[in-house]
Amino acid sequence: MKYKMQEKQNQLIERISDRHLVVGVDIAQQVHVARAVNFRGIVVGDPLSFENNEEGFTRLLEWINRLKTIKNFDTAIVGMEPTGHYWINLSKWLYEQTIDVVTVNPHLVKKNKENRDNTQSKSDKKDALVIADMVKNGYYAFIRPTSEAFEKLRVLMSNRDVIVKRLVSSINQINRWVDVVFPEMRQVFKDVKGKGAIATLRLFPTPTELRSMEAQDIIKGWKSLMKRHAGYKKAQSLIELAKRSVGNQQAHDAYKLHLEQLLEEFDLATTQLERVEQEVTNVLQQIPFAQKLLAIKGISEISLAGILGEAGDLSGFAHGNSLLRHGGLHLAEASSGKWKGQIVLSKRGRSRLRRFLYLATMSLVMNNPEFKELHSSNVKVKKMKKMKSIMKLIGKLARILVGMVRRNESYCPEKVQPLTPIAA
Structure with a gap:
């Protein structure tokens, strides 16, 4: 099946009728602001400002129903x-009230601001009107309702990104501490x-402490934290290196306090990431279908x-190309x-979806025999650049x-x- 974006655009326009x-x-x-137009873009009714709570949402619904009654929509x-x-919250509340809810691209809203009055002016009322114009012109996307499991994945993976950043930050700062x-x-x-x-940094991090210790004391400390320790030779090497260390010799109490806090952050982030x-x-x-997808060699759970988490139920996509468009991986x-x-x-789409499609494809190229062969064929036979081959394989993975x-x-x-090429 050949996926044509123009057909989808025509369908979106045709959905908006004179009713x-x-x-x-x-x-x-x-405080949100709402404006209304008909299918030709003629303004209907007065603007409405409403609060971001249930009372405000109810006012919006009453305003919509009143305009529908007055204008026979x-x-x-x-x-x-x-x-x-x-x-x-507003989109989910309206969806529960059986109101069709769609989203528009913020970048396109900014581009279309001058269509109404040919000026660069900006206000909440004007923005609401521009959004309504974009919807009646077919520049919108339906919100894809997701089940509980997919919503959980989206929240968990977003949380994981934050934890990974904190973990990487703590590791980088520990590296800096050691260098100093x-x-x-x-x-x-x-x-x-x-x-x-990490065990050494917890027990005796500074050269001053190590200089006055014996190798057996270091090993005893390691045993209190690890089942398998580094051994006598490494313990002796630490002592000898500490005696001729060129590290900072001042403010060791302050440095030790800083290290303790860094290790606490490292431990917390590690525990949270595992959870x-x-x-x-x-x-x-x-x-149901996750186990079949995980059976592909090279696809990890993460x-x-x-x-x-970003795409939701993949059965809702008509074609792999629509998944690429959802992530902003279509061509311009x-x-x-x-x-x-x-x-x-x-790159007009979900950045996290782009990232995980890329990471999954890189893993497949390294671990999956079929994708490895495809990548090799693209680079060696078809003379593609490596990154162009990866982008092509992302499309194949999506399909x-x-x-x-x-x-x-x-x-x-x-x-x-x-x-396989046919032999001559």
Whole structure:
């Protein structure tokens, strides 16, 4: 099946009929603003400002119903920008009231601000009107309602990103601390976040403490924290390196306090990361098709959870190309007359979905025989650049994932292998 975006655009325009009341809502933290137009863009009624609570939402619904009655509209469609997290509660509340809710791209709203009055002016009322105009012109996307499991994955993976950033930050600061206070420690422990290095930093981090110790004392300390310790030779090396260390010799009490806090942050982030990833595993077990997707060699639970958390139920996508568009991985071209511009990725979509599709594809290229062969064929036979081959394989992965879920099929390696050239 060939996926054509123009057909989808035509369908979105045709959905808006002369019986529709088109409402645009400018989202804010506390007070939203709504404007309404008909299918031709003629303004209907006065603007409405309403609070971000149940009373305000009820006022919006009464306002919509009143305009429908006065102007003889049969149905209403409400468009809004997905601004931060402020739009989520309103969209879900309207969805529960059986009102069609759609979103518009904030970038396009900014581009269309001058269409109404040919000025660069900006206000909440004007923004709401611009959003309503975009909806009646078909520049909108329906909100994809997700089940409990997919919502959990989205929240968990968002939380995981925050935890990973904190963990990486604490590791980087521990590395800096070692470089300043005891740089020779790297000659014994190559990885500062390894068990042996972390145990040493907990017990006797500064060279001053190590100089007055015996190797057996260090080993005894390691045994209190680890079942398998680094050994006598490394303990002796630490003592000898500490005696001729060029690390900072001042303010050791302040440095030790700083290190204690860094290790506390490291421990907390590590524990939280393990807990979140265990919960991700539990949620994936609740999704029927997840195990079939995990059977693909090279697909990890974290990559799949990131894809499903952002995309939701893959059976809702008509084609793999629509999944790519959802992540902003479709192509954009700038050409005019004889001049042909460069074709680039639009990146108008979910950045986290792009990231996990890329990471999953890189893992497949390294671990999956079929994708490894495809990548090799692209680079060596078709003379593609490596990154262009990866982008092409991302599209193939998207089509495989959507196809497997829609047809409820298992992974078939024979369908993925490249065609062998016919011998002359």
